[in-house]
């Protein structure tokens with residue numbers, strides 16, 4: 303079975319993101335970029351499946367600027383077999399990404415698509431569900447455990463009320479949550495090896511994907527700041543302060 | 552007047568507490584119809600939805616296939632409802648619960664329209680604010696004219712409507728074809744036992760990695776019980792196996808807005824703080840006086856939680 307894994311280039315999760323002075327976007331100059339952490343977990347899962355013989359090939363695909371080659375090289379160094387970059391300098395909204403991934407799915411015919419449950423830049427949490435709908439295949443989102451059985455998968459999902467289990471026929475789209483696994487570290491020799499692995503770069507526009515209506519994005523602004531920072535020096539002072547605010551009777 | 556279709560999140564008996572909050576958002580946009588998809592003998596949620604102020608009609612969609620909330624099964628039905636209602640619904644909303652997040656993008660793709668995730672503020676009929684980058688940035692988005700608006704509602708941003716209404720419940724059905732490629736198996740609920748629900752509680756006590764073990768978490772439960780509070784946790788506490796994942800608060804966990812949040816042994820990582828941006832009063836208890844949580848806490852208490860919590864319990868007894 304071939305597995306397709308989506309990789310998005312995002313600002314590293316440790317960076318404190320700042321709105322630019324014009325309020326038209328966020329500051330990206332000189333800021334550390336990484337693979338979206340959830341996508342890294344999706345890739346790790348695919349690699350483990352290949353290692354235990356449950357998958358034959360792991361193909362990673364990204365939609366983004368030329369610079370996203372960096373993240374795809376990292377993915378290849380982790381162990382992916384080959385990579386595809388659909389280059390675009392435009393903001394790619396979720397439905398457009400899903401249509402593009404569908405075009406790739408039609409070319410590649412994977413038995414499984416693994417994606418992160420959300421990208422930590424737009425926090426939209428939409429692409430996997432949208433791809434599954436367009437492909438007319440099952441989806442399992444927020445997955446924290448997976449078991450495969452002849453043509454189907456049992457997925458444990460982290461939902462508000464606890465852990466839910468569903469069964470999906472393959473091919474399917476699975477979006478992963480933090481607990482599924484712990485991604486491996488990339489070793490130096492693997493980075494060298496990854497340089498020789500195939501990375502196919504194609505302009506997004508050449509895919510022939512029909513563009514859906516788009517959300518118009520307007521102003522970017524920082525959220526209202528909380529005025530915190532008052533320290534109390536004892537439990538008694540805390541209780542008194544909370545009573546004062548009417549939070550304790 | 553615009554019409555809004557709000558999809559109910561329920562467990563077969565009770566409505567998710569996010570629905571009363573989502574109605575508060577929906578009624579600012581137009582006439583509100585709530586769609587309840589359920590199995591034939593599970594219509595209690597319809598009655599609960601009919602009571603919510605601002606709901607003008609409840610659509611009861613009963614089908615054996617609707618037992619267990621499967622996005623693949625529900626999405627074609629929602630898309631059909633959205634299209635088939637007198638010229639189409641102008642808005643299709645769902646709460647930003649795991650149910651709504653799973654379902655609504657699938658509907659949006661079937662309708663070929665974009666979705667606004669985590670709508671937190673209405674600017675006008677088609678313009679909304681939503682958080683990005685773990686809530687560190689708020690962005691304004693506009694849905695183009697001529698298409699329905701699809702959005703998940705960030706429930707912590709809206710106060711629940713009251714339950715004094717009496718809307719008619721009408722049964723509805725759709726022409727949608729339902730797939731069999733996805734099957735519901737079951738839910739194992741874990742959570743905080745009989746304690747108040749994390750997303751609707753007015754007080755929450757949360758523990759982090761600093762609590763140290765599953766056994767030590769008892770100290771958090773004890774304080775919570777004393778305060779009648781729900782219990783939450785950081786991701787690190789969940790990953791370490793101290794508590795189940797449904798207690799996780801944060802960017803990728805639950806976003807909550809109680810009046811009082813007591814964070815115990817939690818450092819205050821950006822991803823955690825996203826979940827508590829709308830809390831009335833944050834109290835931080837941490838032995839590291841430089842922990843980032845103190846920058847946001849209304850009241851900070853520096854010290855060892857294993858000494859401070861028992862002392863706090865005692866002080867509460869004495870009061």
Ligand SMILES: Cc1cc2nc3c(=O)[nH]c(=O)nc-3n(C[C@H](O)[C@H](O)[C@H](O)COP(=O)(O)OP(=O)(O)OC[C@H]3O[C@@H](n4cnc5c(N)ncnc54)[C@H](O)[C@@H]3O)c2cc1C
Nearest residue numbers: 759760761785786787801802803804816817818823838856
């Ligand atoms: C993509 C992504 C998504 C994430 N989503 C979430 C999310 O939704 N929610 C979330 O919470 N995290 C999330 N995280 C994890 C987040 O980045 C932090 O790792 C996590 O919040 C840290 O949890 P913590 O504060 O409990 O642990 P730590 O950061 O380890 O902090 C423990 C704290 O306990 C204090 N402490 C230790 N012992 C004591 C003691 N005896 N008395 C008092 N204080 C003590 C320490 O001083 C320290 O400040 C996410 C991470 C990623 C990468």
